[in-house]
Amino acid sequence: MKRRHLLGGLGALGLFGGWALRPADRGREHDAYFAELNRQLQRDGDGVPTLLLDLDRLDANADLLAARLAGRCQLRLVAKSLASTGLLEYLAKRLQTRRFMVFHQPQLNRLARSFPQADLLLGKPMPVPAALNFYRQLPHHLDFSPERQVTWLIDSEQRLRQYAELAKALGQPLRIALEIDIGLQRGGFATPQALAQAMQQLRQLPVLQLQGLMGYDAHVAHNPPWQAQIGAFSEADARYRQFIASAQAFSELWPAGPLLNGGGSLTYPLHSRQQSSLNEIAVGSALLKPAEFDTTLLEDHQPALWIASPVLKALDGTLPYAQPLQPLIETWNPNRQHAYYLYGGRWPAQPVSPAGLAYDELYGRSANQDRLVGSATTQLTDQDWVFLRPAISEGLLGDFSEIRLLRRGQLVGRWSTIGNG
Template structure:
């Protein structure tokens, strides 16, 4: 081999070797780092409180101090510029709602489910209720039938607003009101950008208002314009907020022209947990006079958004550890667990917990995650952690719900955590029976 060829060959080997080293370094840079595997001081305290409580099964815990701090942030932001309506589906417990209503100084609730509405009417008879979604007219009929059998001071003709989203539903509710000789207050759902139904045409609105005005049984009580799409848009939310409020204003102005009177004292509802902060100090530019929010008070992971940066998580699933294994093994795939732990050191150990498959993600100890290959389980869910994971059987794992309305209903009740006293000191029963599809 000539010297020049030998030089070229050496150079190629050097370049290839350098590329391999660079690739390995690059891959190494992409690999996750190992987490500490232990509880923070907060979750250490919560674990000790759960031990003292003596209930060694999955439970839904709400930190009352954190929740009330979130509520105080919300009411301070509204600054009496808007009425505040608590969204009951996100906080589904009579006792919990009563606590929040007293703290916030409001009797306004938004309810989404007929059995919940019936219970609220019975157990919170001073509540002012707006339906958060249009219900089949048969559900309204059932509400009135059950209300007649209950002992309650709740007066639906004054305290309840049914949500109506179309001329067809208006006709159904009008017929029900006539058949029962039942006065009914109707709030109209308007589409201000979410495009999830509701009235889109100003001409349709005018026709519906004329129908309501002509009936001795129906009363127009206001509008509900939901705008959850605003917080999900990339970049600044301001232009979508302004667009939605311009649309809202057009509905209000058409209603006032049609009716020949101001409607500014009616319920003009908007907002939600993800958007309420966008209305701070803008009441002179916003025609809506009421903000609804619920999930912001407990902040599930779906609400980890810039608009809620000042809020803190207040709801956790606590569940006991059943088994801890020093390695991860995947049935039918020898070596895959070792490969997974090589790539991600937080898959070194395996933990099986009591229950699982909730709409929730592991929160503590740090580094825990659901195994993406092993499969989900409602009986004994597999989680993985680092070699430094300190858990042992009967210790506690904590998860954060991704949402509150459905998850809270899985546990039969909410356990109240007093962080000041570092103890679990109460139980809030949940509304009604377990249901799905609350969104």
């Protein structure tokens, strides 16, 4: 009898303990910031998914970047992460730069038209047909001189020869920078010796005008546990210096004021704190700070970009084939009480307001009507908007036709975006 009582008591205790482990209700209503945006979009929204950019946060990020660089390095804005001519123009003026890094041939033509005084550096090697298309599609009446304002990136001796042939076919010299591998293992000249061989070849190719080097150090921001980040940075910088020394040996080819480009959003603070071999740093995403840039080095930057999507349907959280189980499911997990279907979806983004929403992993994702689940505490209806924080800005801005701008929490304007096509 005592044993049965004991086992019964243990069973009840186990059941109680298991019940105590059930998920807590994580739902909240919109906080004050997003509640005001929700009201404005209910009143003035276009009824379709929208990018929102907080200009006050953007300004703070830009000012922080400028203060950290403090004139020690020139700044080059990365167009793929800031794919809007309005945004690039705004930042170029605030940060006093006309230098842009471009990764896509149609965007190169767009920037040449929109910024006739710009200095454009390719951030990756372009296939020769893409480079040729740039010249074919460039209007002749533009006050833009590619031979003075575009620098093509060369990553191999083969591409060096290809671009020399292109220059001859065009009947004009081409400016080039040589890509060096400082540890990322993503191509470029792998050793100072390989770079020296390319320099020797360059002696025979006067149609190519060397501007300098480009070495990307993104791997430093993803250092493994056995490699200290500052050690990884120092190692990459030392490699960069070795490449510089190798190129400088060819004094007749090496420019008096060389381009020494590198860095990036994830590592620019290291270059601003340490003695860096660079004289120019490329930055884009740090100014918008999407979620993948939540790192220790960027902790003082603020998220400035959101996706706002209308709620198309606010329903109970029932799953197909599991309707009878829904009362038990939502009793166990109140965060599955309701399902909210968005206008669009499958963005690289996570819901941030109202708090407590999550993608329904049991149901799956959709680019047409993405399904979120949450508790009744969110108080969402089909008249509301949900706000998501992008994981990246690269490639995302081009998926939207425009960005709506916020100033002091109020919608104040729009900028068109540069498409991905």
